[in-house]
Amino acid sequence: xxxxxxxxxxxxxxxxxxxxxxxxxxxxxxxxxxxxxxxxxxxxxxxxxxxxxxxxxxxxxxxxxxxxxxxxxxxxxxxxxxxxxxxxxxxxxxxxxxxxxxxxxxxxxxxxxxxxxxxxxxxxxxxxxxxxxxxxxxxxxxxxxxxxxxxxxxxxxxxxxxxxxxxxxxxxxxxxxxxxxxxxxxxxxxxxxxxxxxxxxxxxxxxxxxxxxxxxxxxxxxxxxxxxxxxxxxxxxxxxxxxxxxxxxxxxxxxxx
Numbered sequence: 001x002x003x004x005x006x007x008x009x010x011x012x013x014x015x016x017x018x019x020x021x022x023x024x025x026x027x028x029x030x031x032x033x034x035x036x037x038x039x040x041x042x043x044x045x046x047x048x049x050x051x052x053x054x055x056x057x058x059x060x061x062x063x064x065x066x067x068x069x070x071x072x073x074x075x076x077x078x079x080x081x082x083x084x085x086x087x088x089x090x091x092x093x094x095x096x097x098x099x100x101x102x103x104x105x106x107x108x109x110x111x112x113x114x115x116x117x118x119x120x121x122x123x124x125x126x127x128x129x130x131x132x133x134x135x136x137x138x139x140x141x142x143x144x145x146x147x148x149x150x151x152x153x154x155x156x157x158x159x160x161x162x163x164x165x166x167x168x169x170x171x172x173x174x175x176x177x178x179x180x181x182x183x184x185x186x187x188x189x190x191x192x193x194x195x196x197x198x199x200x201x202x203x204x205x206x207x208x209x210x211x212x213x214x215x216x217x218x219x220x221x222x223x224x225x226x227x228x229x230x231x232x233x234x235x236x237x238x239x240x241x242x243x244x245x246x247x248x249x250x251x252x253x254x255x256x257x
Contacts, residue, residue, distance in 0.1 A: 001024075001255070001256060002253050002254070002255050002256075003018065003025065003036075003253065003254050003255075003256055004018070004019070004251070004252075004253050005017065005018055005036070005043060005251065005252060005253070005254060006018075006019075006083060006086070006248065006250075006251040007043065007045070007248075007249040007250050007251065007252075008079035008082060008083060008246060008247065008248055008249060009079070009223075009246075009247055009249055010075035010076075010078050010079050010112075010194065010196070010244060010245060010246045010247070011075065011193065011194035011221055011223040011224035011225065011226055011244055011245065012192070012193025012194050012221070012222060012223020012224060013046055013073075013075035013076070013079075013192055013193060013194040013195065013196065013223065014044070014045045014046055014193075014249070015045050015046065015047050015048065015049050015073075015075075015076050015079050016036045016037065016043050016045045016047075016048045016049070017049050017051065017079065017080070017083045018048065018049070018050050018051070019051055019083075019087055020050040020051060020052050020062075021051065021052055021053050023052065025050060027050060027062065027064075030064075030067070030068025030069075031068075032256050033048045033064045033066075033068045034066060034067060034068050035256060036048050036254070036256075037064075037066035038066075042254070043252075043254060045066065046065075046066060046073075046185070046188050046192050047063055047064055047065050047066060047073055047076055047187075047188075048063075048064045048066075049061060049062065049063050049064075049073075049076050049079065049080050049083070050062040050064075051080060051083060051084060051087065051089070054096070054097050056097070057095050057096050057097040057102065058084065058089060058090050058094045058095055058096050059080075059084050059089050059090075059094075059096050059097075060096065060097050060098070061076070061077060061080040061096055061097070061098045062098075062099070063076050063077075063080075063098065063099065065185075065186070065187025065188060066187060066188050066189075067187050067188075067189070069164070069187045070099060071099065071134070071135040071187065072098050072099050072100040072134035072135055072197065073134075073135075073195075073196060073197065074114065074116060074133075074134060074195070074196020074197040074198075074199075074200060074242045075194055075195065075196035075242075075244070075246075076196070077096075077098060077103060077105070077114050077196065077242075078105070078112035078114050078196065078242065078244065078246040079112075079246045080096070081094055081096070081105045081107050081112045081114065081246065082107060082110070082112060082246035082247070082248065083248075084096070085107055086248065090107075092106060092107055092108060093105070093106050093107075094106075094107075098134075100117050100134040100135075101117055103115055103116070107246070110245055110246065110247060111243065111244065111245055111246075112243070112244065112245075112246045113241050113242070113243040114196070114241065114242045114243070115239070115240065115241055116133060116134060116197070116200050116240040116241065116242055117133065117134055117240070118236065118237060118238045118240065119131055119132070119133055119200075119204050119236075119237040119240060120235065120236040120237070122204065122205070122208050122235070124208060124209060127140060128140045129201075129205035129208060129209060130166065131201045131204055131205060133197045133198075133200040133201045133204070133240075134197045134200075135167060135197050136161065136164070136165070136166040136167060136186075137166060137167050137168075137169060137197060137198055137200075137201035137202075138157055138158075138161070138166045138167065138168045138169065139169045139171060139201050139202050139205040139206075140157075140168075140169070140170050140171070141171050141172070141173065141206075141211065142170045142171070142172060143172065144172070145170060145171075145172035145180055145182055148170055148182070150170055150182045150183075150184055150191045151184060151190065151191055153168070153170070153184075154168040154170070154183075154184020154191065155184060155189070157184075158184060158186050164186065165186045166186065167183060167184065167185050167186055167195060167197070167198055167201075168183065168184040169181055169182070169183045169184075169195070169198045169199075169201060169202050170182050170183075171202045171205075171206070173206070173211060174220070176212055176213075176214065177212050177214035177216065177217055177218060178217070178218040178219075178220070179202055179203070179206055179211075179212075179217065179218075179219055180219070180220045180221075181195075181198060181199050181202050181219050181220070181221050182221070182222060183195035183198040183199075183221075185198075191222075192222075193221065193222040193223030193224075194221040194222065194223045194224065194226065194244075195221070196226065196242050196244075199219040199221065199226045199228055199242070200228050200240060200242055202217075202219060202228075203217035203219060203228035203230070204228075204230065204237050204240070207230075207232060207237075208235075215229060215230050215231065215232065216228075216229045217229070224244065224245065225244065226242065226243065226244040227242075227243040227244065228240065228241065228242055228243070229241045229243070
């Protein structure tokens with residue numbers, strides 16, 4: 001069969017986007033998903049995103065990691081909003097549903113501000129913080145992020161958590177409200193150029209551990225710049241917004257068996 005696809009990226013986190021409102025894509029076939037995401041034999045992406053109809057929301061977003069596993073992806077969510085606008089499903093504001101629940105988002109001039117889930121289950125450890133921001137995230141503050149062995153250490157920590165494991169974020173403080181971030185992503189099993197749920201976890205972790213008192217955090221990543229804002233009361237983080245660019249790259253058609 002031939003599949004029409006669109007390629008999007010958000011600060012270097014890249015995705016194969018498919019309009020599946022007619023439900024013709026065989027989403028139970030993880031081999032096809034992995035093939036589409038393969039950078040040598042397929043299109044190449046960190047994940048595959050399907051847009052489907054939903055009775056109660058503007059659309060439904062289904063996200064697959066490159067290995068075919070399902071989760072939520074913040075940058076993927078922002079790119080899904082840009083894709084839905086391209087398909088004329090939405091205009092500048094939307095409410096959509098994903099695996100972790102409903103999300104509100106706004107898009108203007110290619111910048112998408114996405115409301116994330118509330119975060120209240122934050123585990124502060126001796127040298128790290130663990131938080132669920134739509135998926136599992138381990139956060140560590142390190143020095144000299146340029147030379148830090150992100151892949152090696154990230155892989156070790158990722159598998160130290162029980163199934164399904166955890167994404168691993170290494171952050172370096174730049175100033176009072178800026179933290180540079182590099183992330184090892186489960187499902188991709190490599191460092192990615194950006195991770196939206198990851199920078200969200202970093203922003204909340206840094207506030208929780210009093211590394212910053214700001215509720216607007218700048219987060220430079222390998223692929224650009226993201227921003228996270230939130231409201232905190234009694235240790236509960238609400239009105240959490242992830243903001244950054246979402247860009248169309250190209251579209252095409254691919255044949256799959």
